[in-house]
Amino acid sequence: MDTTSCPECGAVAEVQWRDVLESTDGPVEHAKVLCLHRHWFLLPVASLVRPPAPQPDGSVAGLTARAVHSRPRPR
């Protein structure tokens, strides 16, 4: 299960599903997030707060890999 932090109250929130939605900048992967206090949000995955300890082997789904991939690498 993917978890993140609620943008509104900061509580633990569950990522219920992800899907790619069209936007003005092209397709953007979004996630539906539901927090412990029943706040829910549909957010671009890039704006999710990532869990503090991602798996070093990259097994935490596409979120980590995409985020890393989309950033310029420091040299």
Ligand SMILES: [Zn+2]
């Ligand atoms: Zn909340």
